[in-house]
Amino acid sequence: MRNYDLEFLKKFSVMIGFLVLLALGLLIGSWMVHKSLPTEVPDSMARRTEMRIAPAGAVYAGSTGAAAQAAAAAAAAAAATANVAYDGTLDGSVIFNNLCSGCHSSGAGGAPTMVSADWTARIAQGVDTLHHHAIEGFTGSAGVMPPKGGNPALTDEQVIATVDWMLDNLN
Numbered sequence: 193m194r195n196y197d198l199e200f201l202k203k204f205s206v207m208i209g210f211l212v213l214l215a216l217g218l219l220i221g222s223w224m225v226h227k228s229l230p231t232e233v234p235d236s237m238a239r240r241t242e243m244r245i246a247p248a249g250a251v252y253a254g255s256t257g258a259a260a261q262a263a264a265a266a267a268a269a270a271a272a273t274a275n276v277a278y279d280g281t282l283d284g285s286v287i288f289n290n291l292c293s294g295c296h297s298s299g300a301g302g303a304p305t306m307v308s309a310d311w312t313a314r315i316a317q318g319v320d321t322l323h324h325h326a327i328e329g330f331t332g333s334a335g336v337m338p339p340k341g342g343n344p345a346l347t348d349e350q351v352i353a354t355v356d357w358m359l360d361n362l363n
Contacts, residue, residue: 277345284357287350291341296358302335308362315359322359326351 233241251257278287288296295303304310314322327348329339340346341354 277343282353284354287354291343322355323352326355
């Protein structure tokens with residue numbers, strides 16, 4: 193063998209040795225990092241994963257399917273009633289100040305302000321009509337009243353209490 197061949201083999205061997213040491217160092221480093229990470233999955237992550245991979249719907253067939261469908265409908269109704277606006281308060285001032293005042297203080301969209309002159313023609317129609325229009329919504333020549341003031345989470349009782357409060361507090 194010639195001198196330059198031996199010189200090449202020495203340099204090549206040193207380079208291969210360096211790369212082997214580097215690979216071993218990276219393997220040991222990754223093993224140490226892996227050991228330092230928690231192995232248990234937090235409950236919140238597990239719940240999010242279960243919700244994400246849950247089926248979008250279900251098939252109900254036969255008598256067991258009817259029972260499952262009734263249970264699902266009952267659960268949906270319970271969830272809907274649990275989501276009541278403003279913690280279910282019947283204090284009209286709370287609902288008015290948080291929802292209704294946006295339009296009924298400024299007259300936006302043709303809404304009557306809290307001045308009795310704006311309400312004279314509406315009161316003449318009867319309180320039941322005012323309650324109905326507030327719950328179901330109303331579109332008239334003067335403006336638009338969205339159903340339940342635009343918050344479908346309000347109960348009918350909350351809307352009625354708020355309308356009654358507004359009528360009692362006209363200027």
